[in-house]
Amino acid sequence: MFMLPFVTTMREGVEAVVFVGGVSLGYPATSFPLPVITGILAAGFVGYFIYRGGNELSIRVFLVISSCILYLIAAGMFSKSIWSLQYHMFAVKVGSDVAEAGDGPGSYDILQTVWHLNCCNPETDDGWDVFNAVLGWQNTATYGSVIAYNCYWIFIMACLACMMYEEKTGSLPFKNAIIKGLLRVPILNIWVKRKLAVSRANATELVRQGQEHLREQLGQSNNYDQEMAIKKNGTVETVQAIHTIDD
Template sequence: MKEKWRVKLAQALVKSPEKKKDRFKIGYLTKKYALFILPFITCLREGLEAVVFVGGVGIGGQATAFPLPVVVGLIAGITVGALLYYFGSSMSMQIFLIVSTCVLYLISAGLFSRGVWYFQTYKYNQATGGDASENGSGPGTYDINQSVWHVNCCNPETDNGWDVFNALLGWQNSATYGSVISYNVYWIFIICVLLLMVYEEKHGHLPFTKNLTLVQLNPMYHIKGKKKHELNKKQQEELFTKLRQQNFGEVNEEADEASSNKLIEQPVEQVSEKK
């Protein structure tokens, strides 16, 4: 993965369209200004989500329901932004990405398990003729035939506070066979994929195959014809040589040269050979 992004960054810095009018094409601009577009789109999306969620609260609630979540959200956002701004330079990017990825894995595991739980609850509600889980936590509010465990409290549907754990981690006070099995299947799948990625990083291919990688299992890899755009070892070395000789300007020439040398100082360990 590291080598892949080294090549992508080098291509973005070195390659430029032959025709001047091609420099205004969306494909070229998105590659060149990817580091700006990605956080911009992320902030825009989060802002739209905030408007939608606050608007949703306003439709079904009173005006007094606005201040607390808005103020708390602003405080949390400003706090996290300030921490990233002042301590981001001293923080290891690798550690930050690992921690954030693990958090996303936890959230997605909860979403997967919760989706199965809601599907089973829907089937039970159809059989009973009502929203059983919203009527409390006692007998009759859950399907005893599908229950793994049940506690008469901590219901995310009715008890305040537990809905946060439900949204982030998929917590349910009444676990079913489907929700527990799906949660474990999800983590088994993630573990298998990570092991395959580690093996591919060390050997350059998947186990028991010499010319197959994970990316080649993606149908879009073949539909978009990405194979023909891959560079072999010689082409990558030529690319990094061009990057070393690239002139990024006179003002920050020394800094740019140091950055380019840092990008190419490590040898290419994994390459994709062209057939």
């Protein structure tokens, strides 16, 4: 129980030192205290909130909220990755100095842009870099980034719909049709047959374990009934003996 928390904490600490050290090499030492203090206070507040909220909120509500936050972060990262790829291709065409062009014309590819704001730049405007890091915000939206963002949420909604369908029916939609189609593929059919065999074996094992558990429960219940009957008979005999003595 000691090694796992120790290794996890050490890894996070080393990662923080490496990344912070790599980013902050060009800054003076006076620029560190305020971010460090702010980070410690924020971490303490979040930790206290999770600790106190864990006693008040149900684990289901906490998992739903945390999952939604992770979905938002993942959506921003996916959209930002497509945007960065398109921006890199644009920079290769016009030169690397485009990064210093600011927010005006020439700083973005107008042919691939859905909209552009001359403000709220995460690279130059204070505060917007937080939204860029967490939610993937960019003041320039390209066709690729917008389509990627929408496709991500469509994929998430489809996955949730399939999970809800499986929870209600016990099987994923189109599962049998997909399996039949894969069994017709010469190479994949071997892998599918192995997976089906393992799945059937696991199902059989689960049924066997369930039956054994039921037998144990029934055995314990029968033993309990027998003990209660013995105690009841003993109590009745004791009462009868007392009445006999009184008579």
